[in-house]
Amino acid sequence: MKDIKRIEKLLDQLRIKEKDSEARKIFAEVFDERTLKTLYKLSAKGYIQALGGVVSTGKEANVFYADGSINGEFKPLAVKIYRIETSEFFKMDEYLFGDRRFDMRRVSKKELIFTWVEKEFRNLERAFNAGVNVPEPYTYLKNVVLMEFLGEDERPYPTIFELKRDLSEVTDVEELYSRIKEHLTRLYRKAELVHADLSEYNIVLKDNDPYFIDMGQAVLTDHPLANSYLERDLRNLIRFFSRYGIKESFEELISSVKGD
Ligand SMILES: Nc1ncnc2c1ncn2[C@@H]1O[C@H](COP(=O)(O)OP(=O)(O)OP(=O)(O)O)[C@@H](O)[C@H]1O
Ligand SMILES: [Mg+2]
Numbered sequence: 001m002k003d004i005k006r007i008e009k010l011l012d013q014l015r016i017k018e019k020d021s022e023a024r025k026i027f028a029e030v031f032d033e034r035t036l037k038t039l040y041k042l043s044a045k046g047y048i049q050a051l052g053g054v055v056s057t058g059k060e061a062n063v064f065y066a067d068g069s070i071n072g073e074f075k076p077l078a079v080k081i082y083r084i085e086t087s088e089f090f091k092m093d094e095y096l097f098g099d100r101r102f103d104m105r106r107v108s109k110k111e112l113i114f115t116w117v118e119k120e121f122r123n124l125e126r127a128f129n130a131g132v133n134v135p136e137p138y139t140y141l142k143n144v145v146l147m148e149f150l151g152e153d154e155r156p157y158p159t160i161f162e163l164k165r166d167l168s169e170v171t172d173v174e175e176l177y178s179r180i181k182e183h184l185t186r187l188y189r190k191a192e193l194v195h196a197d198l199s200e201y202n203i204v205l206k207d208n209d210p211y212f213i214d215m216g217q218a219v220l221t222d223h224p225l226a227n228s229y230l231e232r233d234l235r236n237l238i239r240f241f242s243r244y245g246i247k248e249s250f251e252e253l254i255s256s257v258k259g260d
Pocket of ligand 1: 055056057058059060061062063078080135147148149150151156157159201202213214215
């Protein structure tokens with residue numbers, strides 16, 4: 001059982017922006033005590049100034065908004081919090097084994113989620129440093145990643161999935177497709193990463209510019225399954241954009257991304 005008093009105290013220390021008890025109840029339900037402690041540490045270090053509302057709740061992770069401070073500067077944050085007790089651990093295996101950055105012989109099942117978080121952070125960092133449009137990663141601790149919040153007034157920018165039919169009204173789809181290709185190419189050739197879960201759900205539109213999110217499963221291009229992940233990513237793009245009249249063959253797309 002959760003110790004309600006201790007959780008209440010941790011919630012107080014986190015300076016949660018919503019003052020009503022309903023919001024606090026949600027936080028108390030979503031976070032286990034360990035996660036609250038991790039969040040508390042991130043706020044004690046000054047990164048999280050005040051925790052805001054829920055942006056997204058998923059099977060493996062929840063995303064929250066927070067007012068943040070990075071090197072003394074105000075920054076809106078996306079706080080991505082993985083569930084410690086996730087049932088999806090087994091799916092993480094294939095993306096972690098085969099990645100030479102991690103010595104999986106030394107990672108226990110319990111630590112798998114923490115390695116996953118480190119991987120997401122390092123993938124974001126690699127991509128960001130290569131000039132790929134991704135949220136700027138700030139830090140990570142245990143099961144929590146702090147990154148740039150892509151949004152305005154605490155509301156996230158839409159994914160291209162969410163825009164659906166409006167997509168061709170709000171932006172030049174052909175231009176968007178070629179921007180996505182440009183960033184995918186940079187991701188592959190410069191960051192030497194394959195996203196491995198690329199689809200309309202993980203591309204956000206910020207001022208007509210595509211941003212890739214959700215990089216936890218991304219692998220290095222020398223991962224044994226990198227090619228099949230890349231193929232899946234590219235086929236997802238072709239499928240989505242074919243609805244908007246974009247016709248590019250898989251062969252054309254892959255050779256333009258890989259440059260061979
Ligand atoms: N940096 C960010 N800025 C703004 N919103 C974000 C950011 N990262 C994620 N989000 C929002 O949270 C949602 C889920 O994020 P993400 O895709 O990273 O998690 P997920 O792994 O798909 O979670 P799950 O699969 O458990 O639902 C996104 O669709 C987006 O709306
Ligand atoms: Mg996602």
